[in-house]
Amino acid sequence: xxxxxxxxxxxxxxxxxxxxxxxxxxxxxxxxxxxxxxxxxxxxxxxxxxxxxxxxxxxxxxxxxxxxxxxxxxxxxxxxxxxxxxxxxxxxxxxxxxxxxxxxxxxxxxxxxxxxxxxxxxxxxxxxxxxxxxxxxxxxxxxxxxxxxxxxxxxxxxxxxxxxxxxxxxxxxxxxxxxxxxxxxxxxxxxxxxxxxxxxxxxxxxxxxxxxxxxxxxxxxxxxxxxxxxxxxxxxxxxxxxxxxxxxxxxxxxxxxx
Numbered sequence: 320x321x322x323x324x325x326x327x328x329x330x331x332x333x334x335x336x337x338x339x340x341x342x343x344x345x346x347x348x349x350x351x352x353x354x355x356x357x358x359x360x361x362x363x364x365x366x367x368x369x370x371x372x373x374x375x376x377x378x379x380x381x382x383x384x385x386x387x388x389x390x391x392x393x394x395x396x397x398x399x400x401x402x403x404x405x406x407x408x409x410x411x412x413x414x415x416x417x418x419x420x421x422x423x424x425x426x427x428x429x430x431x432x433x434x435x436x437x438x439x440x441x442x443x444x445x446x447x448x449x450x451x452x453x454x455x456x457x458x459x460x461x462x463x464x465x466x467x468x469x470x471x472x473x474x475x476x477x478x479x480x481x482x483x484x485x486x487x488x489x490x491x492x493x494x495x496x497x498x499x500x501x502x503x504x505x506x507x508x509x510x511x512x513x514x515x516x517x518x519x520x521x522x523x524x525x526x527x528x529x530x531x532x533x534x535x536x537x538x539x540x541x542x543x544x545x546x547x548x549x550x551x552x553x554x555x556x557x558x559x560x561x562x563x564x565x566x567x568x569x570x571x572x573x574x575x576x577x
Contacts, residue, residue, distance in 0.1 A: 320345075321360050323371075329354045333367065335389045348384075348395040355380060359501050361409030361424070362386075364417050366444050368409035368424040379405045381426055381454055383444040398444055400454035404428060406498035407440070410514060410537075416507040418538070425537050427460070427516060429499055436460065437499075437532065460534055470521070500529075505537075512536055 321333045331352055334345040354374035361368045366383035373380065382399040389395045410425040412418070423441040440456030470477035478487040503516045514537050520530030 321358070321367075323355055323358055324349065325354065331355070331358065331369070331371075333360075333384065333389065333395075337392065346389060346392045348389060350382075350384065350395070350397050352380065352382075352399070357406070359408055361411035361503065363410065363412055363424045364422075366424060366442075366446075368426070368442060370407040370409050370426060372405045373401075378403060379407055381407060381409075381440070381442060383424060383442060383446075383452075385446045388446070396446060398446070398449050398452050400442075404438065404457060408499050408501060408503040408516065409442075410505040411502045412506075413504050414506045414508075416509055418505070418507055418512065422538055425503070425505065425514065426456070427499060427503055427514070427534075428457075429518060437534070439534070439537065441538075512538065 355371035358371040378401040426440040437460040438457035445451035
């Protein structure tokens, strides 16, 4: 469990279960940091990776918490980098197969400069020697344009709701672009690695939908083209999918009706 705490000073608090019994006891940690907004946490073999926007400053904070030490109740430590690329998501491990040995923690966001690209970072952490830790990126990921933003990009109160005339506004960073939505789910299928993430998307009608993106082989050399990236979406009321992959075929997802 984790949450930010705002008392006399700001901290990010993490509680790690001492056993498989989630109703039992916990090792508790508090990491001092500046005031933050929208914290996101991802589980990775070598660390708990974390991203948050600065609350009173323009910086984004990307951190690694020493997972192995925390699982054993030892003194916790954190290493952080900051830059001005906001709304990052840390990759979060799914499934029984871990990433290949030595894989960095991955972070992603979508661009806010009008280029409509997904961006990726690599966080290599060395808790024994922080001078060896690196946070590299951004690297462009998307091989095709992202799904369009809802409501033409800058409209408010434009998303209809069932049974009421009250409309909603899309989530938007600085009214420029819509962020990726938590989580950035990673899975190692043994014959390939995959990360899947979503954002709100325009349907071409008065409604909005969810745009899904799959990124293959995230650990490849950033100078090389990604082995495969494609976009999938659940749209309201229609459904469509496009891809730049030869295999496998698009996942068929049920349409949402309201």
